[in-house]
Amino acid sequence: MAGTVIGEGLTIEGDISGDEEIVIHGNLRGRLTTTDAVTVGGTAIVGADITGASLSVAGQVTGDVTASERVDIQAGGKLVGDIKAARFTIADGASFKGNVDMEV
Amino acid sequence: MTETSVIGAGTVVSGHVRGQGSLEILGRVEGDVSVTGNVVIGPAGRVRGHVSGAELRISGQVQGDLRGTLAVLLEPGARVAGDISGPRVGIAPGALARGHVQTDGEPALAAARAATPAARPMSPPVRPPLAAAPAAPVKFEAKVPAAPPKFEAKAPAAPPKFEVQAPGKFEAAKAPPVPAKFEAKAPLPPPPKLAPKPEQRRPEPAQRRPEPEPRRPEPEQRRPEPEQRRPEPEQRRPEPARAASAPPQAEFTPVRPIKQEPRRPPPPVVPVISKGTKAKKKKSHD
Numbered sequence: 504m505a506g507t508v509i510g511e512g513l514t515i516e517g518d519i520s521g522d523e524e525i526v527i528h529g530n531l532r533g534r535l536t537t538t539d540a541v542t543v544g545g546t547a548i549v550g551a552d553i554t555g556a557s558l559s560v561a562g563q564v565t566g567d568v569t570a571s572e573r574v575d576i577q578a579g580g581k582l583v584g585d586i587k588a589a590r591f592t593i594a595d596g597a598s599f600k601g602n603v604d605m606e607v
Numbered sequence: 608m609t610e611t612s613v614i615g616a617g618t619v620v621s622g623h624v625r626g627q628g629s630l631e632i633l634g635r636v637e638g639d640v641s642v643t644g645n646v647v648i649g650p651a652g653r654v655r656g657h658v659s660g661a662e663l664r665i666s667g668q669v670q671g672d673l674r675g676t677l678a679v680l681l682e683p684g685a686r687v688a689g690d691i692s693g694p695r696v697g698i699a700p701g702a703l704a705r706g707h708v709q710t711d712g713e714p715a716l717a718a719a720r721a722a723t724p725a726a727r728p729m730s731p732p733v734r735p736p737l738a739a740a741p742a743a744p745v746k747f748e749a750k751v752p753a754a755p756p757k758f759e760a761k762a763p764a765a766p767p768k769f770e771v772q773a774p775g776k777f778e779a780a781k782a783p784p785v786p787a788k789f790e791a792k793a794p795l796p797p798p799p800k801l802a803p804k805p806e807q808r809r810p811e812p813a814q815r816r817p818e819p820e821p822r823r824p825e826p827e828q829r830r831p832e833p834e835q836r837r838p839e840p841e842q843r844r845p846e847p848a849r850a851a852s853a854p855p856q857a858e859f860t861p862v863r864p865i866k867q868e869p870r871r872p873p874p875p876v877v878p879v880i881s882k883g884t885k886a887k888k889k890k891s892h893d
Contacts, residue, residue: 510611511628514626517637
């Protein structure tokens with residue numbers, strides 16, 4: 504189970520940091536830092552820079568993303584910001600705007 | 608819709624958390640928490656900020672006020688520094704709380720008795736009032752009417768005591784001691800010149816003079832001399848002497864023959880230098 508879950512309807516204004524998986528279905532404004540996976544659900548609205556091992560976006564994310572492993576934008580997901588990750592995928596139907604740095 | 612949110616044990620949130628749904632805090636939150644649902648703070652959970660929700664169940668640490676629209680329950684191991692308010696407030700044994708605790712609101716009455724049967728037995732040892740919290744409104748009403756009659760009863764009772772005690776004590780205690788002091792002071796100045804007065808002092812000096820008594824036969828010889836001087840003072844002092852020392856004179860007369868030694872001068876000499884003069888001189892020199 505995810506270590507941290509931000510449910511739908513919940514809003515966090517501030518920084519989140521940790522060393523476990525974080526799942527967001529609600530709203531977040533600030534900064535998100537973890538050493539594990541980050542999942543942004545379909546109902547989530549995130550305005551934050553995200554740092555983690557991996558990122559999966561099904562909702563809306565605005566901010567720069569740094570992932571040590573991979574970043575996946577699901578169908579219906581929307582991401583605006585620069586991405587720095589070893590692997591990066593954009594599903595059909597996803598929205599993305601920003602620079603990509605795959606450390607080639 | 609109202610999904611349960613979790614802040615994991617390894618997660619730190621620096622900021623405010625608010626919204627709908629329930630929240631479980633196993634990690635740390637540096638900021639206010641305000642949700643519409645229940646809030647559970649686990650044993651390892653720490654919150655530095657105000658926490659508000661429907662039912663708060665605290666097992667961790669909170670530095671801030673707790674406000675539960677339904678209830679606030681402190682489980683064993685909880686540590687709370689802040690005000691606690693809610694229709695139901697339970698503090699279990701082993702929970703630490705510091706701050707103002709207030710139970711308010713009525714929805715708790717029925718729910719509290721049904722929902723917290725287990726919490727109640729635990730709370731009484733910590734704070735008896737808490738156990739009565741749900742029933743507080745009723746008890747307070749009962750206590751309030753009872754209190755005023757007590758005050759009324761006490762109020763009238765108190766004044767009569769003072770009136771009775773005051774006059775009685777003051778008259779009895781102050782009146783006698785004052786005259787006694789005056790009598791003692793009055794004889795003091797005359798004693799050096801008057802024989803009867805030194806005798807009055809003698810009972811006190813007697814402590815010093817267990818030995819001098821045998822010598823008293825001698826003082827008699829000298830006494831005629833002071834008496835010669837005394838005619839003048841006697842004219843002035845017959846009144847105080849008679850008033851204060853009239854009875855002692857009768858007693859002294861037999862004593863005089865016993866005193867033979869010429870040490871009469873010393874007793875007057877000592878009083879001649881009024882007490883405190885040496886000290887005053889020393890003080891002045893100093």
